[in-house]
Amino acid sequence: MSEPDAEIVQFDNVGLRYGTGKEALTDISFTLYPGRFYFLTGASGAGKTSLLRLLYLAQRPSRGLIRMFGTDAITLPRERLPGFRRRLGVVFQDFRLVPHLSAFDNVALPLRVAGVAEREITKPVDEMLDWVGLADRRGARPATLSGGEQQRVAIARAVIARPDMLVADEPTGNVDPEMALRLLRLFESLNRLGTTVVVATHDVHLIRKVPDSLIMRLDKGRLSDPTGALRYPPRSTGPGGDSAPAAPDPGSGNPGSGAAPLGFAPA
Ligand SMILES: Nc1ncnc2c1ncn2[C@@H]1O[C@H](COP(=O)(O)OP(=O)(O)OP(=O)(O)O)[C@@H](O)[C@H]1O
Numbered sequence: 001m002s003e004p005d006a007e008i009v010q011f012d013n014v015g016l017r018y019g020t021g022k023e024a025l026t027d028i029s030f031t032l033y034p035g036r037f038y039f040l041t042g043a044s045g046a047g048k049t050s051l052l053r054l055l056y057l058a059q060r061p062s063r064g065l066i067r068m069f070g071t072d073a074i075t076l077p078r079e080r081l082p083g084f085r086r087r088l089g090v091v092f093q094d095f096r097l098v099p100h101l102s103a104f105d106n107v108a109l110p111l112r113v114a115g116v117a118e119r120e121i122t123k124p125v126d127e128m129l130d131w132v133g134l135a136d137r138r139g140a141r142p143a144t145l146s147g148g149e150q151q152r153v154a155i156a157r158a159v160i161a162r163p164d165m166l167v168a169d170e171p172t173g174n175v176d177p178e179m180a181l182r183l184l185r186l187f188e189s190l191n192r193l194g195t196t197v198v199v200a201t202h203d204v205h206l207i208r209k210v211p212d213s214l215i216m217r218l219d220k221g222r223l224s225d226p227t228g229a230l231r232y233p234p235r236s237t238g239p240g241g242d243s244a245p246a247a248p249d250p251g252s253g254n255p256g257s258g259a260a261p262l263g264f265a266p267a
């Protein structure tokens with residue numbers, strides 16, 4: 001059933017209103033395709049977090065249709081929600097680490113939930129902590145970490161189990177530019193392994209670093225589509241490019257200091 005270009009997410013005339021206020025999101029229609037890299041931009045208050053909350057199924061829309069992984073996400077029976085969520089990696093704007101768990105155990109959580117054997121957890125988690133520069137903080141609880149350190153733990157946790165879709169809300173908002181690039185490389189590595197990536201950010205420098213990325217822009221709750229890729233048929237992405245998801249390209253884009261640690265493959 002999964003054609004190469006089958007959509008992973010489809011929004012059709014989605015609206016979201018909190019309480020009795022005005023709509024935070026209005027007439028949102030777009031399609032996300034597997035294996036693409038999307039940036040979601042827009043001013044503070046434009047609705048980025050609201051849109052991502054719909055994407056990671058933390059919020060139901062007030063109106064409209066949402067399909068995800070080929071299924072109507074709005075009428076999804078409650079018992080199927082955990083299965084859907086396991087296919088998503090989420091970096092929350094406010095991190096949401098588990099406070100009583102160490103950095104190591106926070107990052108290990110998705111692997112443990114997926115039933116990965118303990119002996120297969122230590123290596124990938126340590127490699128991931130090393131990549132995000134926290135090897136020496138593996139035993140630390142979130143309360144003893146800086147904002148940027150917590151953010152890096154949150155990112156490591158979101159990518160460790162190689163989800164089908166990564167949704168990241170301002171994931172580099174608390175780190176310096178050098179670390180932001182390193183984290184971006186991690187997202188790109190995950191993307192090359194086939195994960196659809198959606199990153200909300202204000203940072204135009206970050207966006208420029210991913211040349212094939214597609215851009216969704218929110219303005220006061222309305223979506224525009226500057227790269228022309230959100231509606232069918234998707235825009236071609238470069239010379240010889242077609243609408244198929246980008247295949248791993250061993251000849252380019254390798255991080256200078258080795259590939260990001262995503263060798264772990266869920267059984
Ligand atoms: N839980 C809520 N209850 C009521 N209004 C909300 C709630 N969350 C967000 N809003 C409103 O919805 C609008 C969009 O907010 P949202 O958090 O999605 O913006 P954002 O683009 O993520 O902003 P930022 O860049 O500052 O994170 C804002 O007007 C905000 O005040």
Ligand SMILES: [Mg+2]
Pocket residue numbers: 048049050093169
């Ligand atoms: Mg936000």
